[in-house]
Amino acid sequence: MVSVKFEQVNKRYDDGFQAVQNLNLEIKDKEFLVLLGPSGCGKSTTLRMLAGLEDVTEGSILIDGMKINHLPAGARGLGMVFQSYALYPHMTIRGNLAFGLRMMKGTEKLAETEITARVDEIASLLELREHLGKKPRELSGGQRQRVALGRALVRRPKVLLMDEPLSNLDAELRHQMRNEIRRLHDELGTTTIYVTHDQIEAMTLADRIAILDKGELQQHCAPMDAYHHPANEFVKSFLCRHIDDLVTTANSLFKPTDDATEVVE
Template identity: 50%
Template sequence: MTYVVLDNVIKRYGKVLAVDKVSLTVNKGEFVVLLGPSGCGKTTTLRLIAGLEIPDEGRIYIDGVDVTYKEPAERDVAMVFQDYAIYPHMTVYQNIAFPLEVRKRKLRLSKKDIEERVMRIAKLLQIDHLLDRKASQLSGGQQQRVALARALVREPKVWLMDEPLSNLDALIRLQVRAELKRLQRDLGITAIYVTHDQVEALTLADRIAVMNAGRVVQFGTPREIYDAPRHVFVGTFVGNPPMNILRCRPSGDLMQCPGFTLRNPGVKNEVYFGIRPEYIEWSTKPVEGAVKGVVYVVEPIGSEYIINVKLDSEALIKVKTVREVTLQPGDEIYLVFDLKKAVLFDSETGAALSQ
């Protein structure tokens, strides 16, 4: 069921086009992530949904209602910010209960109703033992849970989150990320989440909207975004290490690429050949169909290795492997590409041509 709709939304700040004809459809109960680099328009898009900004063009709908010019309080959305924005002089209980206390007449809530809601959401977020503690006495991870609880206790139609985990330590971030996913599933709430962290996007999202320069470059499932990028930007932004990109030019029935040739699929202009580092097999001995290269440097990253390989004087390609690597810089290496996983992109527009 369609729940949140953005229809050709545009937002300008003077001469700066922050959001450029963004159209998105978010289904009820779906977890959608807006992913992109700083300045790409993802936070502005979230603020437009929340009603903190008004679009210059386009329409915004929530649960079938046009909310384009409605005030934030009329949209029944809850937002969690990067800096938590909780009240340090209040207890955890008072912070969580605050949005209910200020609207208890409108919501027709009794004191008991408020207590029950606060206790239920506090238990879900495992902070029920902290309810009497002042917010200023909490750790960063605990403060973030309080901010999440305060947003959810209202039982909003849409849960909006703007990089809520970016201020947390890495270990706490992993823990809270898992709790977020479980909580959203358990409550069945519609969530829209902003981040520049591709790992967060890939692990949390039902669908990801990859944004760049104010536009949605691709909107799809994490698997679609990762395995079938529709633009070279998506291939190079998502993935660690990112997709290898090599420039190839047509020459009759072949494509001339750095250190190797490919069958020409019918293109007439230069293209980018893209392949992810984990879709390349390697050997120290010649293999039929392999591409010869020279080891530039080996990067061990725990249980995996990143082998940087020079194919010619300019082209450098990365290979990701779980096999133990004893190679040294200057050693010859032979690479076999899984061409079923490779993607060709137009060198001018960046759009994917074929896979």
């Protein structure tokens, strides 16, 4: 069982800017939660506080009921995937996937045979087996992003954190990877928090979406509930109107070209 809880969390940066305000949010075991909001609303700040990359100004972050505010990033048992996947260019894909496992110390230290087995397992899951001997530059953008995902998953994190991981990919690949990320989640059951500014990405991936604006949580519920019952004007315009516009645009592509023949009722 893994759960994450934000209790009255605030983040003020050194320059006095309040990036996150009184955040109360719980992510349940095996849940796929998407943090959705426009650029600058505090999504990355929220994720980085959970990951231990940014201090919490006030409030508590709990994993399985334990306050982790002051636990070092490496001791939190989290895996993280970013937009820029920064693989080690001189290492093979196998080397990249094994790197984090080789770094494990003390009681966590793994035997080389276990490392090989885990890398093989994750490579199969991500369809990377035939690429294990290659260097990152020999792979496509989508394959590299899959390696970055594998690198986070191979350590079997308690919680997987993803910050706009698909933003650098073209539309077709983004669509494919989205399906793959959801499939992996359903297979592995890893509690996942996924950050995006993309409404469609959020709607298609999430069990639950948490919508942020200007550092404040606006609504958190199942995606279709937010669409059908927006909590306020912001959700109405950022989520509902945006999706309605996309649907209208998509429908207009299929309209007969000869508008003049339409009967107006």
